[in-house]
Amino acid sequence: MDRLLGNNDSMWGMGGVVRRAGPAWLVAGALAAVGCGGGDLSDRAVGAMGPTAAGYPNGNIVLIAPANPGGGWDQTARQIQQVWTSAGTLGVPVEVVNRGGAGGTIGLAELVTRHRGDPQTLMVFGQVMLGAIRANDSPVTIADTVPLARLLNEYEVIAVPTSSSYRTLGDLIDDFRREPGRISWAGGSAGGIDHILVGLLARVTGVDPGNVNYIAHAGGGEAAVAVMGGHVSAGVSGFGEWKAYVDTGRMRLLAVSSAERIMGDETPTIRESGLDVVLANWRGILAPPGTDEETRNWLTAALGSMRDSAAWQEILRANEWEDSFLSGPEFDRFLGEERATVDAVLRSIGLVR
Amino acid sequence: MRPGRGLTVTLFVVSVVYLLGALRISTPEGQYAAVGPGAFPLAIGLGLVCCLLWMGLRPDRGPRVVVVDWRAGVLSAAVFLIYLILLDVVGYLAATVPFVTIESRLLGSRAWRRDLIVSVAITASVYALFQLVLGFRLPPGLFG
Amino acid sequence: MGALGQLGDHLTVGFGAALVPLNLLFGAIGVTMGTAIGVLPGIGPALTISLLLPLTFGMDPVGAFILFGGIYYGAMYGGSTTSILVRMPGEASSVMTAVDGFQMTQKGRGGAALATAAVGSFIAGTFATVMLMLAAPVLVELALGFGPAEYAALMVLALTALGGLAGGDVAKGLLAVLLGLALGTVGIDVQTGQARFTFGVLGLLGGLNVVTVTVGLFAVGEVFWYAATRQTSSAERAQINGSVWLTRAEWRRSVPAWFRGTVIGFFTGILPGAGATVASFLAYDAERRVSPMPDEFGRGAIEGVAGPEAANNASAGGSLVPLLALGIPGSGTTAVMLAAFQMYGLQPGPLLFAQESRLVWGLIASLYISNVLLLVLNLPLIRVWVRLLQVPSSLLFAAVLAFATLGIYTLNNSVFDVFVVYALGVVAFFLRKHSVPLAPVVLGVVLGPLLEQQFRRAVAISGGDLSVFVTRPVSAAILLCALAAVTVPPVVRYVTSRPR
Numbered sequence: 001m002d003r004l005l006g007n008n009d010s011m012w013g014m015g016g017v018v019r020r021a022g023p024a025w026l027v028a029g030a031l032a033a034v035g036c037g038g039g040d041l042s043d044r045a046v047g048a049m050g051p052t053a054a055g056y057p058n059g060n061i062v063l064i065a066p067a068n069p070g071g072g073w074d075q076t077a078r079q080i081q082q083v084w085t086s087a088g089t090l091g092v093p094v095e096v097v098n099r100g101g102a103g104g105t106i107g108l109a110e111l112v113t114r115h116r117g118d119p120q121t122l123m124v125f126g127q128v129m130l131g132a133i134r135a136n137d138s139p140v141t142i143a144d145t146v147p148l149a150r151l152l153n154e155y156e157v158i159a160v161p162t163s164s165s166y167r168t169l170g171d172l173i174d175d176f177r178r179e180p181g182r183i184s185w186a187g188g189s190a191g192g193i194d195h196i197l198v199g200l201l202a203r204v205t206g207v208d209p210g211n212v213n214y215i216a217h218a219g220g221g222e223a224a225v226a227v228m229g230g231h232v233s234a235g236v237s238g239f240g241e242w243k244a245y246v247d248t249g250r251m252r253l254l255a256v257s258s259a260e261r262i263m264g265d266e267t268p269t270i271r272e273s274g275l276d277v278v279l280a281n282w283r284g285i286l287a288p289p290g291t292d293e294e295t296r297n298w299l300t301a302a303l304g305s306m307r308d309s310a311a312w313q314e315i316l317r318a319n320e321w322e323d324s325f326l327s328g329p330e331f332d333r334f335l336g337e338e339r340a341t342v343d344a345v346l347r348s349i350g351l352v353r
Numbered sequence: 354m355r356p357g358r359g360l361t362v363t364l365f366v367v368s369v370v371y372l373l374g375a376l377r378i379s380t381p382e383g384q385y386a387a388v389g390p391g392a393f394p395l396a397i398g399l400g401l402v403c404c405l406l407w408m409g410l411r412p413d414r415g416p417r418v419v420v421v422d423w424r425a426g427v428l429s430a431a432v433f434l435i436y437l438i439l440l441d442v443v444g445y446l447a448a449t450v451p452f453v454t455i456e457s458r459l460l461g462s463r464a465w466r467r468d469l470i471v472s473v474a475i476t477a478s479v480y481a482l483f484q485l486v487l488g489f490r491l492p493p494g495l496f497g
Numbered sequence: 498m499g500a501l502g503q504l505g506d507h508l509t510v511g512f513g514a515a516l517v518p519l520n521l522l523f524g525a526i527g528v529t530m531g532t533a534i535g536v537l538p539g540i541g542p543a544l545t546i547s548l549l550l551p552l553t554f555g556m557d558p559v560g561a562f563i564l565f566g567g568i569y570y571g572a573m574y575g576g577s578t579t580s581i582l583v584r585m586p587g588e589a590s591s592v593m594t595a596v597d598g599f600q601m602t603q604k605g606r607g608g609a610a611l612a613t614a615a616v617g618s619f620i621a622g623t624f625a626t627v628m629l630m631l632a633a634p635v636l637v638e639l640a641l642g643f644g645p646a647e648y649a650a651l652m653v654l655a656l657t658a659l660g661g662l663a664g665g666d667v668a669k670g671l672l673a674v675l676l677g678l679a680l681g682t683v684g685i686d687v688q689t690g691q692a693r694f695t696f697g698v699l700g701l702l703g704g705l706n707v708v709t710v711t712v713g714l715f716a717v718g719e720v721f722w723y724a725a726t727r728q729t730s731s732a733e734r735a736q737i738n739g740s741v742w743l744t745r746a747e748w749r750r751s752v753p754a755w756f757r758g759t760v761i762g763f764f765t766g767i768l769p770g771a772g773a774t775v776a777s778f779l780a781y782d783a784e785r786r787v788s789p790m791p792d793e794f795g796r797g798a799i800e801g802v803a804g805p806e807a808a809n810n811a812s813a814g815g816s817l818v819p820l821l822a823l824g825i826p827g828s829g830t831t832a833v834m835l836a837a838f839q840m841y842g843l844q845p846g847p848l849l850f851a852q853e854s855r856l857v858w859g860l861i862a863s864l865y866i867s868n869v870l871l872l873v874l875n876l877p878l879i880r881v882w883v884r885l886l887q888v889p890s891s892l893l894f895a896a897v898l899a900f901a902t903l904g905i906y907t908l909n910n911s912v913f914d915v916f917v918v919y920a921l922g923v924v925a926f927f928l929r930k931h932s933v934p935l936a937p938v939v940l941g942v943v944l945g946p947l948l949e950q951q952f953r954r955a956v957a958i959s960g961g962d963l964s965v966f967v968t969r970p971v972s973a974a975i976l977l978c979a980l981a982a983v984t985v986p987p988v989v990r991y992v993t994s995r996p997r
Contacts, residue, residue, distance in 0.1 A: 068829060074547070075836065097910050098544075102685055102702035109699050110911075135690040136702060184958045190690035215954050216688045218770075221825045221832070225769050228823070229641035232958060244824050247846045250641070351690055360931045364672070371679055374694055387961040390686040390693060393949045397678045404675055408668045419726065419930060426725025430923065433717075433898055437919060440902065441912045453895045460720075461727055462891035475896055479903060492906065 048088045049305065052298045057120060062095045064123040066107025071219070072154070072238070074098060076283050077124045079315045080151075083306050090302055103132020103189065105140075108286075112140040117290030119299070122148070126283035128192050130342045134352050135191035146291040147335055149303045149327035150284040152316060156197050156257035157239040157267065161230040162250050169255040169273040172234055173205055180211040186226040186235040190216045191351045193281045194223070194236040196342065197257060199349040200277045201270075209349045227251055238281060239267075240320030262320070282324055284331070300327045358409070365405045372398030429459040445484075445491040449476045504630075511858030514559045515866055523560045524863070524870045527567020532875060534568070535575020538587035538712045538897075539904020542572040543829035550837055558841035559859035565837060566860075566867035569830055570622050573773065573810045574871060577614040578882055581802065582607055585716040585897060587904065589707040590773035590809040592939045593781040595715065596662070597794060597801030607886065608741025610802045611879045613751045615872060616743075617807035621759040622868040625814020628763060630861055633822040640767045640819055645955035646965045648771070650975035652948035655775050655940075657982040658782035662936045664795055669933045676928075677941020680705055681949075688953055700913035707774070709905055710942050713918040714935050716901045718925025720894045725926070727890070741879055747799050754784055754803035762808030766815020769827030773809040774943045780808035786982070814864070821845045821860075 051057060061084075065077035074096075081094045099107035107123055115121040125142070133141050158169060166172040176183045180202070187194030195214055202209045217223040220237040227235035228250035235242075235251075239262065245251045253267045257279040261269055270277045287299060306312050307325045316323055326334060346352040375398045380389030436452040453472035454465060462468055484491050514520075534540045546565050553561040576591035581598035594614065601610040628636065643651075656674070663670020683694045684704025695701040743751065758780040765776035784804040785794045794801050819825040824845035826832035838845060843856050885893070905914050925935055959965040967973045 068543075071832070078547075078550070098547075099910055102699075106699060106703060136685065136692060139699070181960055189685075189687055213957060213960070215957055216690075218687060219832075221827075222770060224823075225641065225819075225825055226644075226954075229644060231644040244844065244846065247844075248823055250823075360927055360933075364676075368679075371694070378691065378693055380689075387956045388953045390689045390691050392953075393945075394679075394682045394693065397675055397682065397945075401672070401675045401679065404668060404672050408672065411668070421725045421930065422728050423725065425728065426721060426926070429724035430721055433720075434919060436898075437902065437912070437915050440906075440915070445903070449899050453892075453899050456898060457889075457891040457895035460724055460891035460894055462889055464889075468892055468895075471892060472896075472899075476899070479900070483903070483907070491903070492912070 048091045049298070049302055051091065052294050054292075054294060056295050056298065057090055057092050059120060060093045060095050061090055062097055062121045064097050064099050064107050064111060064121060066099050066104035066123060066125065066129070068098055072281075073104065073124045073126065073283065075319070076126075076151070079312075079319075080124070080285075080306065083309060083311045083315070084302070086311065087306070087309060089305055102136055102138075103192065104129040105132050105136050105138040108133070108138065108142075108145070109140050111286065111288050112144045115288040117288065119146075119287050119291040119295045121288060122299070123286045123288075124283060125286050127281045127338065127342075130339055131191045131193065131196060131346060134343060134346050142286070142335060142339070144289050146287040146289060146296055147331055148285045148287055148296065148299050150282050150324055150331055150334065151303070151307070152321040153258075153280040153282045153324040154319075154321055155239045155262065156193060156236055156279055156281060157242050157253050158197075158234060158236055158255045158257075158270070159227055159242055159245075159251050159253050160234045161227055162252050163230055164233070164252070166234070166254065169268070169270065169275075172254060173201070173273065173275065176201070177205050177207060180207045181213050183234065184213045184215050184232040186215050186217060186223040186232040187237060188217060188219060188223060190214070191346060191349075192216075193279070194220075195349065195351075196345045197236050197277070197279050199345045200279060201275065203345070203348060204275045204277055212349065214349075224251070243320065258322075280322075280324070284326075303327070361405055361409045365402070365409065368398060368401035368405055372402060374398075425459070429456060432456055432459060440492050446476060446480055448492075507858045508862065510855055511860075511862035512865075514855050514859040515563060515862040520557070520560045520563050520863070521866070521870070524563040524567050524866050525874065527564040528571040528867060528870045528874050529567075531568035531571020531573075532575035532578075532871075532878075533571075535572040535587065536578050537904050538579070538585065538716055538901045539708050539906075539908050541588065541708070541830070541908075542569050543833050544907065545572075546830065546837065547833045550833070550840070553837075558843070558856055559863060561837065561841070562860045563863035563866060565834060566864050567870060569813055569834070570618070570810060570867050570871050573813045574615065574618040574806075574875065576809075577618075577802075577806050578611065579716075581610045581614065582882060582885055583719070583893070583897070585719055586711055587708075587716075588774075589711045589939055589943055590777050590812075591805075592711060592715070592774070592936055593777045593805040594802055596781070596936055597796070597798050600795070600797030601799065601802065602886070604797050606747075606797065606799075608879055608883050609743050609747050609799065611882060612741070612743050612876070613747065613755075613799055613803045614806040615875045615879070617751065617755040617758060617803045618810040619868055619872040620755045621762060621807040621811035622814050622871070623865065624759045625763050625766070625811050625817070626861065626864045626868065629814065629818055629821065629864075633818050636767050636818050637822045639764075640769065642971070643768050644969070644972075645951040645958060646969050646972040647975065648768070648951035649948055649955055650966060650972040650979070651765075651768075651771065652775070652944045652951065654975050654979040654982070655778050655782075655944055656948070657979050658778045659937055659940060660983070660986070661782055661785040661791075661794055662934055662940065664932075664934050666932070669931075670937050673928070673933050673935065673937035674941040677710075677938040677943075678945040679941075680710060680938070681942045681945030687950055688957075700911065700917075704946070705917065705942065706908060706914065707939070707943055708908060709914055709917055710921060711939055712901050712905055713921025714925040714938060716897055717918055717922025718929065718935070720898055721922050721926040722929055723890060723894055741883055750799050751803040754800040755807045757783055757787070758804035758807030759811040761804075762811030763815040765808070766812030766827075767818045769816070769819050769825050770947070771812075772816075772828060772943075773812040774939075775947070776808040776812035777805035778940060778943075780804040782982075817864075821849055 063077045063081060065074040067073040077096045081096050084090055084094050099110055111123045160166045185198045198212055198214055199209050202212050215232055220241045223235050223237055224245050226232045239256055246253055255270045256262055256267045257270055259278045375391055375394035378391035380391060432455055436448055439448040450472050454468045457468045458465055534545050545568055576588045577594045580586040580591040580595035582602055584595045584599035586592045586595045598610045601607060659670055659674050683701055685692050685702050692702055761780045761783055762776040765771050765779060781801055781804060784800040785791050788800060816827045816831050819827055820831045820835060826835045849857055902915055905918050908914060955965050
């Protein structure tokens with residue numbers, strides 16, 4: 001949210017104090033009157049970072065969420081904005097701009113082609129984008145950008161309708177192995193992380209990935225309807241997103257894709273069923289090509305200071321996200337490995353030739 | 354060529370191109386593609402071709418007479434196009450004010466002074482509401 | 498009695514929380530903003546709410562809910578204004594309103610059309626909230642029973658609305674809907690991830706946005722048309738004849754249409770993903786079929802405004818059922834609202850209504866209040882809106898181009914979309930020159946992708962067995978209705994016109 005209250009400089013921290021000024025326009029005024037009451041997640045412990053020697057940042061920082069409002073990338077971008085803004089870390093206002101479509105590759109193309117050498121614009125990205133780049137044959141890739149950091153992991157969950165006869169992942173996998181075509185899997189878009197998890201399950205159980213009956217949906221909510229209505233045999237989506245549906249009594253979680261059980265939850269891991277599959281849907285931040293080393297370090301430090309804040313840790317907890325902060329050469333290496341994995345799975349599912 | 358044929362012929366060509374495109378969509382192997390991504394486009398393409406053949410071959414219905422002033426139409430469309438191109442170059446404010454003034458003149462207004470005032474007023478109020486209050490990002494350009 | 502008493506207690510708590518002056522102010526702001534963004538082409542409630550979300554941090558949640566509810570309902574209603582007055586729908590869900598609404602304006606009944614839309618929206622929104630409060634668990638059962646086969650069948654039924662839109666020339670109506678279906682196939686195929694008809698253009702990968710198509714075909718196309726024909730055609734700009742309010746006869750015709758539209762819209766709305774546009778198509782078609790004067794449709798039948806306008810608002814209310822009872826967002830706006838609810842610690846789900854929470858019942862109360870405010874604010878505004886007709890066409894249309902450009906740009910912060918709108922405007926001009934109707938194009942763009950994806954899902958789930966559509970009872974029943982809709986009228990016409 002840029003220009004929160006009606007003026008260019010209306011809401012950004014200065015020395016940890018949220019300054020609110022601006023014309024007393026009706027909405028702005030009325031909202032500000034109440035908004036000032038506090039109670040937000042602002043963390044005043046983290047102070048502002050001064051600009052770099054080269055004078056960066058020079059004006060608003062724009063954070064592209066390469067998805068439509070409401071999704072995971074959008075949420076991540078707005079949470080980052082929230083923490084940075086209320087702590088005044090950057091010393092300049094932060095805006096979020098949605099640039100949805102095609103698994104994030106449209107936003108990526110914009111970052112690379114229109115913001116080359118202009119690190120005022122940054123972008124949220126994640127595991128899903130790697131798949132989309134390959135599946136859509138995107139002309140630009142992550143290699144064309146300057147990755148800053150990985151921020152969080154979200155794990156995948158496998159669920160069945162409550163009425164289903166499958167009590168454990170083992171039961172489901174037995175039938176999947178016997179007659180793969182009869183098990184229909186609901187999940188997000190083709191080639192996305194949900195599809196990749198099913199592809200990995202097929203690979204470790206020896207099922208020909210070409211026989212997987214994967215039913216793609218526009219999002220996790222739509223796929224949840226297919227599961228809760230009993231229209232498919234099983235479904236795959238993000239843990240945080242589907243955990244809430246268990247309370248409806250219409251969905252049963254069979255397994256989670258993390259290495260260890262998620263704290264405070266009894267859902268077993270896929271590994272506990274004897275299948276060696278661990279898959280994390282991570283999200284992070286990118287800078288455009290041509291970002292110099294000094295700016296990159298400055299931004300990495302700004303992300304690090306956000307990560308250390310109590311406000312960010314609270315956001316992670318509330319969203320069931322796992323802190324997986326990683327930056328620098330380690331992050332670059334990680335990205336290389338991820339790309340190879342995604343590539344291999346997409347190839348075996350037949351989505352990429 | 355009788356009136357109305359030009360559109361039918363153009364759309365027929367477009368439909369054939371669409372149909373050829375549909376035929377080139379390959380169906381990935383595997384069960385999940387029981388009905389592949391090419392099936393619907395194929396059906397739509399065939400429908401379009403048949404429909405246009407029907408329209409082209411049936412007896413003339415005597416199209417309603419609409420006299421079109423091509424010069425005026427093309428001119429105002431061209432000005433709009435220039436506006437769209439300038440939008441990204443000079444920004445929302447700088448492009449919109451002259452555009453509204455010129456376009457309304459092309460559309461028949463002769464009160465250019467009034468048009469200028471109105472265009473400044475609406476452009477500024479839209480800018481204030483969307484860019485400043487709501488925080489939409491309008492094309493910035495030179496004055497952004 | 499105990500349950501009713503409890504409900505009363507809950508409502509007292511809810512209204513107690515909601516009915517404070519500050520919250521009413523938020524409601525008024527929300528409704529005004531909602532109406533404004535509804536009037537402006539392109540800018541929708543989802544984006545507006547997500548932009549306002551951070552502003553409401555630290556605010557009383559009930560106040561925020563009233564604000565969002567007002568925006569949501571206001572946007573649904575606001576879309577009708579430009580449809581009725583200048584035949585320029587800003588969203589796909591008010592395309593049907595443009596058909597008869599604009600004809601009414603030309604006959605001098607634009608004020609009445611706006612009034613029937615406002616009252617219809619109020620009735621629809623209120624009914625939806627009552628149903629949400631009383632019957633959400635049962636309704637959820639209904640929504641979940643709807644599988645891919647049923648969705649596909651429903652889309653086929655909605656496609657039969659074409660009959661009423663073709664305007665007498667079946668070939669041209671068919672051409673229009675096929676063009677819409679073809680446009681709907683552009684972009685990445687959800688099931689396989691393949692790009693179709695994108696010609697390597699990155700901006701087309703995400704497909705054509707329905708709003709882009711609507712604004713291009715109607716708003717931009719209309720201006721091009723006016724530019725090229727204003728000196729050669731003698732059409733006079735309409736003014737208002739008689740009262741701007743509804744006459745006795747108009748009331749009589751509107752009331753049943755409001756209720757039919759409300760029911761159709763509500764039940765379509767509770768199906769996640771079906772949406773307000775499908776609801777408005779179905780409602781329009783239903784009105785034409787039950788009307789004793791079907792020939793009047795397309796020439797200014799007030800039922801053709803009352804039905805679809807009630808339907809799109811009822812659908813907005815209906816979509817709150819899966820949102821609140823299951824936590825499933827059925828549209829972009831509800832996805833953003835879900836995020837807002839969770840931010841305030843309100844976890845949607847089956848237990849929601851059993852909770853004696855100020856938050857839950859404050860939300861319900863805020864929905865009622867938003868609706869009342871919508872009516873109270875918009876009825877007087879009708880007089881203001883109809884004065885829009887006194888603005889010279891030249892200036893009005895130039896401004897419309899600027900507004901449309903702005904709206905489409907903000908959809909995705911992309912100039913590419915603006916050029917797509919331009920191209921569609923040119924296409925619309927030529928279609929119109931050859932009297933090809935434009936509403937069926939939108940019908941095709943909206944229904945095509947839904948029909949295709951659901952059809953393919955149904956077939957894939959059944960393992961390639963096409964008989965699912967007739968062996969599942971609900972799907973079979975809907976398909977029978979569609980069949981009857983297509984075959985019965987010609988047969989009746991044949992039988993009644995046969996010389997005895």
